[in-house]
Amino acid sequence: MPTASLAKGTAVRARLPLSGLLALSTAAFTAVMTELLPAGLLPRMAPALGVPESRVGFLVTGYAIASFLAAIPLTALLRGLPRRRVLLGTLVGFACCNAVTALSSSYPLTFTARLAAGVMGGTMWAMLAGYAARMVPVERRGRAIAIVLAGITLALSLGVPAGTVVADAVGWRPAFAGLAALALLLVVWVRARVPGFPGEPRGARRPLGRVAALPGLAAVLSVTLLLLLGHQVMYTYVAPFAEHAGVGRTGLVLMVFGVATVAGIWTVGALIDAHLRRTLLCALALIGAALLALGLYADRPAVLLISVALWGAAFGGAPTLIQTALVDASGPADADVATSLQTTVYNAGIAGGSLTGGLVLDGAGAGALPWTALPLVAAALTVVALGRRRGFPALRSPDDVHS
Structure with a gap:
């Protein structure tokens, strides 16, 4: 009987925290959608912002450059903070940046919002896999990371095309407003289902x-x-x-x-x-x-x-x-x-x-x-x-x- 109880307990401990991992996967989905959606909406966004389509394409470029530049320094700066607090902060940032994009008719303001979104993206990408790894035993680590990164694949294969279809039907602004709403819903989901982990103490941080x-x-x-x-x-x-x-x-x-x-x-x-x-x-x-x-x-x-x-x-x-x-x-x-x-x-x-x-x-x-x-x-x-x-x-x- 004790052996059976031990085996049952081991199975429970090994079970994947699916709801939390899916929340992280949806966060990855949201980040990819935020980054790439303008690429499918160039003809619709250009007249509203008063610029040629090539300038709208720079909204994707600006996001990528900001993400590239922010990933290492921001991760190093924030590594002492509680992990869930940082994740929630990036989600709120995505919500604000997408809301500004949905409402703005100014290209400079939209471009600034995209740069800020790129900073959020660089910070988020640096922590998602590590977060998933902390949530599971080492023998389930690969599967947990696969679930989280599946959000990228779904965004590329289904999300961006679907977002373009939505924009064709109701306009590009509601598409970005929907992304803002999704990020806010994720804040609630993450708070409820994703465990919190402490930041790294200053003395324990590896340079x-x-x-x-x-x-x-x-x-x-x-x-x-x-x-x-x-x-x-x-x-x-x-x-x-x-x-x-x-x-x-x-x-x-x-x-x-x-x-x-x-x-x-x-x-x-x-x-x-x-x-x-x-x-x-x-x-x-x-x-x-x-x-x-x-x-x-x-x-x-x-x-x-x-x-x-x-x-x-x-x-x-x-x-x-x-x-x-x-x-x-x-x-x-x-x-x-x-x-x-x-x-x-x-x-x-x-x-x-x-x-x-x-x-x-x-x-x-x-x-x-x-x-x-x-x-x-x-x-x-x-x-x-x-x-x-x-x-x-x-x-x-x-x-x-x-x-």
């Missing part, structure tokens, strides 16, 4: 340089950079590549990619805790195989769509795998600082990949894009394959990772 020097962290950050560089070379210019391949329906290609990412994040959630390294190796190899097929046979529509589906499925789960490896290397106590480094590297990969792809497109044409991306993804695969001892251990157990 930024020592966090960056933790074993395995450099390998994980390198894989992040290489993968994002390779991915963005292709993804940013998928429209001209589809035209080059003779498939004029870019929307169909993006829909296939988006649906596949949902399947990828679900698959990774089932495998990550037991087989993180193996699953990441398979994901990177699958992306490489898809790029090879795109380079060789893109002129065949069936091959193009199948390759894009494989690319989307593999990439959909890859960020979760890399993020979990990062938290394993840093430990939950230093995860916020480590993730702020990764946020900066992630944005650098997006910017660098987009720039590289643009140069290749202008110089060699769309057909050269897969051959530019493939060596970068192959390099990421090599780092993981060689990182058995640091960054990407073969086994993940409480003894193998920081707890």
Whole structure:
């Protein structure tokens, strides 16, 4: 009887705090929607703000730059505060910034609100994975992070297209007002279902340089950079590549990619805790195989769509795998600082990949894009394959990772 009670208690302790994790996932969804929604609303926002569409596009650029610049310094500044208080503050900030965007007819005011929203985003991204890791036992860490980061995938594959449809039906201002309302509802949800954790005492805080020097962290950050560089070379210019391949329906290609990412994040959630390294190796190899097929046979529509589906499925789960490896290397106590480094590297990969792809497109044409991306993804695969001892251990157990 005591043994049965002990087993029952262990099962209860191992159960995922699903409501709290879904609240964090919805926070990630809200941040991505706030960042990217203007990209789908350029023709509608431009007349209301009295600027050309290109200037509305800068609202996305400004958000990304503010997020890039704020992640590390703000995370370091706020790491002593209670974690839930910081999270609630970012949600209130998102609500205010989206409300201002919904009401403003002034481009400078809207741009300022977007910069402030980017600061909120940089702060939030640095803490979500670490927060999820603290909420569960180490053996459930990967699945918890997968649930939280699924909010990103859902925003990209479903949220932004749905937001654009809503804006077509009722206007772009109600779309941003809805995001503001969602952020306020999240404040209530987080207060009710997400546990509070203390900040780091001043004497116990590991300096930024020592966090960056933790074993395995450099390998994980390198894989992040290489993968994002390779991915963005292709993804940013998928429209001209589809035209080059003779498939004029870019929307169909993006829909296939988006649906596949949902399947990828679900698959990774089932495998990550037991087989993180193996699953990441398979994901990177699958992306490489898809790029090879795109380079060789893109002129065949069936091959193009199948390759894009494989690319989307593999990439959909890859960020979760890399993020979990990062938290394993840093430990939950230093995860916020480590993730702020990764946020900066992630944005650098997006910017660098987009720039590289643009140069290749202008110089060699769309057909050269897969051959530019493939060596970068192959390099990421090599780092993981060689990182058995640091960054990407073969086994993940409480003894193998920081707890």
